[in-house]
Amino acid sequence: xxxxxxxxxxxxxxxxPIQGVTVRIARAGYKDWxxxxxxxxxxxxxxxxxxxxxxxxxxxxxxxLGREQIKSGHARALVxxxxxxxxxxxxxxxxxxxxxxxxxxxxxxxxxxxxxVSSTGVIGVPLPxxxxxxGVAAALAAxxxxxxxxxxxxxxxxxxxxxAMATAxxxxxTVTLAAIIKxxxxxxPDMATMLGYIFTDxxxxxxxxxxxxxxxxxxxxxCITVDSDTSTSDTVLAFATGAAGNPPIRSFxxxxxxxxxxxxxxxxxxxxxxxxxxxxxxxxxxxxxVEGAVNDESARRVGLAVANSPLVKTAIAGEDANWGRxxxxxxxxxEPADRDxxxxxxxxxxxxxxxxxLEDYDEAPVARHLKGxxxxxxxxxxxxxxxxxxxxxxxxxxxxSINADYRS
Amino acid sequence: xxxxxxxxxxxxxxxxPIQGVTVRIARAGYKDWxxxxxxxxxxxxxxxxxxxxxxxxxxxxxxxLGREQIKSGHARALVxxxxxxxxxxxxxxxxxxxxxxxxxxxxxxxxxxxxxVSSTGVIGVPLPxxxxxxGVAAALAAxxxxxxxxxxxxxxxxxxxxxAMATAxxxxxTVTLAAIIKxxxxxxPDMATMLGYIFTDxxxxxxxxxxxxxxxxxxxxxCITVDSDTSTSDTVLAFATGAAGNPPIRSFxxxxxxxxxxxxxxxxxxxxxxxxxxxxxxxxxxxxxVEGAVNDESARRVGLAVANSPLVKTAIAGEDANWGRxxxxxxxxxEPADRDxxxxxxxxxxxxxxxxxLEDYDEAPVARHLKGxxxxxxxxxxxxxxxxxxxxxxxxxxxxSINADYRS
Numbered sequence: 001x002x003x004x005x006x007x008x009x010x011x012x013x014x015x016x017p018i019q020g021v022t023v024r025i026a027r028a029g030y031k032d033w034x035x036x037x038x039x040x041x042x043x044x045x046x047x048x049x050x051x052x053x054x055x056x057x058x059x060x061x062x063x064x065l066g067r068e069q070i071k072s073g074h075a076r077a078l079v080x081x082x083x084x085x086x087x088x089x090x091x092x093x094x095x096x097x098x099x100x101x102x103x104x105x106x107x108x109x110x111x112x113x114x115x116x117v118s119s120t121g122v123i124g125v126p127l128p129x130x131x132x133x134x135g136v137a138a139a140l141a142a143x144x145x146x147x148x149x150x151x152x153x154x155x156x157x158x159x160x161x162x163x164a165m166a167t168a169x170x171x172x173x174t175v176t177l178a179a180i181i182k183x184x185x186x187x188x189p190d191m192a193t194m195l196g197y198i199f200t201d202x203x204x205x206x207x208x209x210x211x212x213x214x215x216x217x218x219x220x221x222x223c224i225t226v227d228s229d230t231s232t233s234d235t236v237l238a239f240a241t242g243a244a245g246n247p248p249i250r251s252f253x254x255x256x257x258x259x260x261x262x263x264x265x266x267x268x269x270x271x272x273x274x275x276x277x278x279x280x281x282x283x284x285x286x287x288x289x290v291e292g293a294v295n296d297e298s299a300r301r302v303g304l305a306v307a308n309s310p311l312v313k314t315a316i317a318g319e320d321a322n323w324g325r326x327x328x329x330x331x332x333x334x335e336p337a338d339r340d341x342x343x344x345x346x347x348x349x350x351x352x353x354x355x356x357x358l359e360d361y362d363e364a365p366v367a368r369h370l371k372g373x374x375x376x377x378x379x380x381x382x383x384x385x386x387x388x389x390x391x392x393x394x395x396x397x398x399x400x401s402i403n404a405d406y407r408s
Numbered sequence: 409x410x411x412x413x414x415x416x417x418x419x420x421x422x423x424x425p426i427q428g429v430t431v432r433i434a435r436a437g438y439k440d441w442x443x444x445x446x447x448x449x450x451x452x453x454x455x456x457x458x459x460x461x462x463x464x465x466x467x468x469x470x471x472x473l474g475r476e477q478i479k480s481g482h483a484r485a486l487v488x489x490x491x492x493x494x495x496x497x498x499x500x501x502x503x504x505x506x507x508x509x510x511x512x513x514x515x516x517x518x519x520x521x522x523x524x525v526s527s528t529g530v531i532g533v534p535l536p537x538x539x540x541x542x543g544v545a546a547a548l549a550a551x552x553x554x555x556x557x558x559x560x561x562x563x564x565x566x567x568x569x570x571x572a573m574a575t576a577x578x579x580x581x582t583v584t585l586a587a588i589i590k591x592x593x594x595x596x597p598d599m600a601t602m603l604g605y606i607f608t609d610x611x612x613x614x615x616x617x618x619x620x621x622x623x624x625x626x627x628x629x630x631c632i633t634v635d636s637d638t639s640t641s642d643t644v645l646a647f648a649t650g651a652a653g654n655p656p657i658r659s660f661x662x663x664x665x666x667x668x669x670x671x672x673x674x675x676x677x678x679x680x681x682x683x684x685x686x687x688x689x690x691x692x693x694x695x696x697x698v699e700g701a702v703n704d705e706s707a708r709r710v711g712l713a714v715a716n717s718p719l720v721k722t723a724i725a726g727e728d729a730n731w732g733r734x735x736x737x738x739x740x741x742x743e744p745a746d747r748d749x750x751x752x753x754x755x756x757x758x759x760x761x762x763x764x765x766l767e768d769y770d771e772a773p774v775a776r777h778l779k780g781x782x783x784x785x786x787x788x789x790x791x792x793x794x795x796x797x798x799x800x801x802x803x804x805x806x807x808x809s810i811n812a813d814y815r816s
Contacts, residue, residue: 055740056736056739056740057739057745057746057747058735058736058738058739058745058747058750059739059747085732087732087735087736088732088735088747088750088760088763088764088765089764089765090748090762090763090764091764092764122732123730123732123733123735123736124731124732124735124760124765125765126765310718310807310811311811314807314808314811314812315811315812317808317812318811318812320812323532324493324495324496324530324531324532325531327466327495327496327531327532328464328466328495328531330466331464331465331466331467332463332464337465337466338465339465339466339467339496340498342466342496352496352532354498355496355498356496356497356498356499356500357496357497357532357533395808396808396812397805397808397809399718399722399808400722400725400803400804400805400807400808401805403718403719403722403723403726404722404723404725404726404728404804
């Protein structure tokens, strides 16, 4: 982990163990560092799995395999390598992943396809097979550890450990969701945008778990952006062990399905916000709320155009209520917009309405709002009922420092 | 102009006067500064005009009017206001522009529609009509000035004056093109992306001039990006006075048409490169050459995804041959690409071929290349014959400093 913790950091929550989930960590030594960098999670037999993956066409072997693996719906183990993304490494990278899968499958007596592997870090360097195999062996022999240690181990440029939990009542049974995530740069929408893992003791059918995870991702992971860049490795996996013993949820007809769906979306939103809060160089957490669009998807695209605009993000960094840059970003989104119906505000105060500055606009309360850490930008397109909220951070010198130096 | 001149600056060329074009400047006082900020260009009767404009749907009144005005094909005058873009200012902004048009039209005895107005600067503050009218009056009474003074006057955050010239032989007649441009931020493709003006003494029919300007823009202004942001005011206008006395060029059938088209594209490319060289905070000029795409447009989109990637741009700033970030950017472009056919290079040296790092890749010469000011990134998609080159600059602390502070 980097030394300077994000000013937007949140404390790691007090997350309970999840029945059917055992976590171990080890040091594979993927980089020349003293920390653990390999996480091994063992899952009870019968655990259901669902996943969402990057849409980057230059995705890693791990992502390619993962997309195939989730089709079976079941998982027995997860291995996460930190410090090397293994992306763009050809057959040599693939061999290392297959070695890990076979090693764990032998240990557990399960098909290799039930062993999920993720890797995060530098692109283009094949994951060293020998280090990986030795690391897995060390992890298999290690004592179980807690969520925070696992979260520290999957992190790379993260400045704080990010976790979230929720509970839901299914009939008489209370189920728990515990989730961890890593990611602070190369974050962009249209995919999962990071490595995130959600564990629950609920019994949920794989197909329905996939349906719920995809739906939850749309309004959470796919609505955040740090730098508009889309990683080659991004993955979110959800594992449901069923150890809580609730009657399995198979559709929204089943009791407790709505409660579970809400809890899943809750932890996805918490995780997504935590990633933005650890955005590289972030000093401010920014919510962009768009209403009045022709539909929700159009609202999301307008919101992302605002949230991705370097000029808007630097204005927020400078605590400058420069609503003109928001106008510019709305206009370049390529979505239906009418300059003369457009309204822009900060912190709930309109600066411009219907295409022109408010005559009695008082910038003082807006300036006070912008000095805070949690910033809101409001956009009303005045065209229809479409709405969306997206989240980002400001663009600061810290981002440049981290990314002009980070590597090897 | 800002105090620190871009390290990528080029000296202003020794540009001759263009017959039929007279330039004057004045101080309207749009901002609280001592410099001239209003440029007035008088054009001989019969001058042909063509233009390309921003595609930002929240465009300024000036752009809206300009799009209509070029349909007549003729111009008598150009007024450029610096320090206030007059965008998103509703009817009050429009009144000021119409006042300028009427004032100049009265002076010249021409229709107001032949008076072109551009404004650049802060968005959302109506152009002050009284200052504009007084400024125009002062300019009409001023002595003619040279190209460099005019270029200084249209600039805002520019750190150096940007001009370009070319000549072409049309039959026995040599015609001259002189061009000036301003712009260093809010530069993105898919439109003209700045205020640029091209003046020539050639006789060219308006329709053909428009055809040539649009074609020249595609491979020049529409292939540069500084920060992916698209201004609300961007405009490039070409004026042909006909004073050189060549037989008017009406199509590619006419003698000299090819030579004139080449000269026009030459000045457009020069201007486009100069804008990138004055990119906010730029330390390096970056050419991204894409080949092997399924077609040229796909190549251009891939090139722009690379050129717009904050992670690629910060890597260049850090002189880091991080080709993995180029892979990521190619993959997120949304264009056809095959990871296992993709090759990436810097400075003409391949770092990765066909989806994997070269085993004998020697980073030393690449590292030397990246320490220079003119950087090339090569991408071969290995799919087809499509190719394109786009230009950008690196992303540095200077960009953050300029944009977190700039306003009012």
